[in-house]
Amino acid sequence: MKRIYLVVLILSVLATACKKGKVSPESAGPVTPVTPVIPVDAIPSLPAAAKDGVVFINNGASAIVTLYAPYKKSVALIGEFNDWQPTAMKNTADGNIWWVQIDNLNPSIAYAYQFLVDDNLKVADPYCEKILDQLNDSYIDQTTYPGLKAYPTGKTTGIVSVMQANQPTYTWKSTSGFTRPAKNNLVIYELLIRDFTVEHNYSSTLQKLDYLVGLGVNAIELMPVNEFEGNLSWGYNPSFYFAPDKYYGTKTALQNFIDECHGKGLAVILDMVLNHSFGQSPLVQLYFDQPSGKPLAISPWFNTNSNIHPYNVGYDFNHESAATKVFAKNVMKFWMQEYKIDGFRFDLSKGFTQKGSSDDASFSAYDASRVAIWKDYNNYIKSIDANNFYLILEHFADAAEEKVLADEGMMLWNGLNVNMNEATMGWSANSDFSWAFFTRHGFTRSENLINFIESHDEERTMYKNLNYGNATGSYSVKDLAVALKREEMAAAFLFAVPGPKMIWQFEELGYDVSINYNGRTGNKPIHWEYFQQTERKALYDAYAKFINMKKKNSIFNATDAIYNLTAGIKYIKLTEGTNTVVVIGNFDVSSKDTNVDFGASGIWYDASTGSQMTLNSTMYTKTLAAGEYHIYSRMPLNGG
Known part of the structure; x- marks a missing residue:
């Protein structure tokens, strides 16, 4: 009788404490949690083996499943292991973490499961490595994702998570012997799996690696590959951060892709998207106010208002929140360790702020709190992998702020699309791209500034050349052959600027389909036949040559640079020791006279033509035809 009375008493106390100490998610106002009045010996403590999401114990026969969900009244686990009947989860003393141990599992079986929150909300596990989507999985073919588990139709609704103790594992081959390229010699190829091959998967992309190796790039930047809403996306609408999107292939296929890349150098x-998330995310759903269509004020992760800055989409993470910091760091650590990647490019890094602003000028102004957030994340990444790991920011903020971040070793995007495209089109007025030089940013090292002519986010330069190019007489930038040669000239200048570079996919073939074709983020035509076309293949070969020269000649990372990029005749002069390189070109649409001090007379080698030139004085005086360029050097260039 005493035992029965004690149990009843404990249950009564627990019930009372739950009423007093938990806050309804419907309350959108500020909340001060009440400390539960529960005897310490009656509180189910979190097992030592537990971690966020699922951890398997007892050789996979048992699983401890946890969910961070403060202020909730109840959380239950439902899934195939209990025929979708709720198994109540226990709550820790602080009210933050819910957990339960599930036994009698078959380690070889993949179990579908969800959390049932407050008896009315079903959400998948935010830490799961695989989801099932009733609306979109049917469009994923067996070649891309063989043996995809069927959705448990009739048992539940919404996104379902999957756990398996003995899931397929990948045996790494090449990673241990791979050395990451030095930052200054980094040449990145930005790639969207969906629009790179017709099959849109890791396996088909692997078949094109020799094409990229031939081009000479030494890094691939994958646009987001973690689960995003739908299938046909750029990936900037993320929902699950630990699960690779199945539309591109399996987890092991992605690991194999990375391994094979490492094997080829x-x-x-x-591309990591931690500025925001979308409505499919369980983190969003757990604290969401349907009437207002906004996250609740008690959300541990998100701001109630997503328009804290002018470029936000989806629901805005609050990176001042401790819960967000923990989650973001867990995401970073997972991909670094589980997939052995070499760097992150952080999308919209300027958005990691709580300072509201309605215009870009205010948004871009120096923000000490944002700097502190990025220093913290940078130091965390270094604590995991200090071996030349690349942390790249899409920042575009105040130069003083970017300098602080660069001084910490972070790398920053620097887009040259507008000005360089004006130059290739033959319009001189706005064609100065001298912002490409790291000294213009106040940086002390060129390795911290990643220059590019195109990224996924800009209009394709060849499209604008062919549609809006300038012309004089019979010379017209709208002519395909002329436009391609001007792209070649622009590339010669790009790779002459010291520091790392990035190329957008098929830029090296003169891809000329507008970014707005089929909608900005819609599928784009895949033109591998361009590689067989003589004039386009010549552009590819020129890119390969410039990249090879950059990697093999340290002068292209020289800190001594003189340049004039304002008019039709543009030049860059680099000096290192006894060698000098001068890249000079006529971006006008008519012939122009030049008068440039090369600094030395005598023989100069022209890497663009393979010929030699003799200067009788230090001055280079020559009439350059429209679109004509040269890469001169005092000593022959390796790879030139």
């Missing part, structure tokens, strides 16, 4: 950089 290619680093792999992942």
Whole structure:
């Protein structure tokens, strides 16, 4: 009788404490949690083996499943292991973590499961490595994802998570012997799996690695590959951060892709989207106010208002929140360790702020809190992998702020699309791309500035050349052959600027389909036949030559640079020791006279033509035809 009375008493106390100490998710106002009045010996403590999400014990026969969900009244686990009947989860003393141990599992079986929260909300596990999507999985073919588990139709609704103790594992081969390229010699190829091959998967992309090796790039930057909403996406609408999107292939296929890249000397950089998430995310759903269509004020991760800055989409993470910091760091650590990647490119890194602003000028102003957030994340990444790991920011903020981040070793995007495209089109007025030089940013090292002409986010330069190019007489930039040669000239200048570079996929073939074709983020035509076309293949070969010269000649990372990029005649002069390189070109659409001090007379080698030139004085005076360029050097260039 005493035991029965004690049990009843404990249950009564627990019930009372739950009423007093838990806050309803429907309350959108600020909340001060009440400390539960529960005897310490009656509180189910979190097992030592537990971690966020699922951890298997007892050789996979048992699983401890946890969910961070403060202020909830109840959480239950439902899934194939209990025929979708709720198994109540226990709550820790602080009310933050819910957990339960599930026994009698078959380690070889993949179990579908969800959390049932407050008896009315079903969500998948935010830490799961695989999801099932009733709406979109049917469009994933067996070649891309063989043996995909069927959705448990009739048992539940919404996104379902999957756990398996003995899941397929990948045996790494090449990673241990791979050395990441030095930052200054980094040449990145940005790639969207969906639009790179017709099959849109890791296996088909692997078949094109020799094409990239031939081009000379030494890193691949994959646009987001973690689960995003739908299938046909750029990936900037993320929902699950630990699960690779099945539309591109399996987990082991992605690991194999990275391994094979390493085997061919290619680093792999992942595009990481931690500024925001979308409504499919369980983190969003757990604290969401349906009437207002906004996250609740008690959300541990998200701001109630997503328009804290002018470029936000989806629901805005609050990176001042401790819960967000923990989650973000867990995501980073997972991809670094589980997939052995070499770097992150952080999307919209300027958005990691709580300072509201409605215009870009205010948004871009120096923000000490944002700097502190990025220093913290950078130090965390270094604590996991200090071996030349690439942390790349899409920042575009105040130069003083970017300098602080660069001084910490972070790398920053620097887009040249507008000005360089004006130059290739033959319009001189806005064609100065001298912002490409790291000294213009106040940086002390060129390795911290990644220059590019195109990224996924800009209009394709060849499209604008062919549609809006300038013309004089019979010379017209709208002519395909002329436009391609001007792209070649622009590339010669790009790779002459010291520091790392990035190329957008098929830029090296003069891809000329507008970014707005089929909608900005819609599928784009895949033109591998361009590689067989003589004039386009010549552009590829020129890119390969410039990249090879950059990697083999240290002068292209020289800190001594003189340049004039304002008018039709543009030049860059680099000096290292006794060698000098001058890249000079006519971006006008008519012939122009030049008068440039080369600094030395005598023989100069022209890497663009393979010929030699003799200067009788230090001055280079010559009439350059429209679109004509040269790469002169005092000593022959390796790979030139």
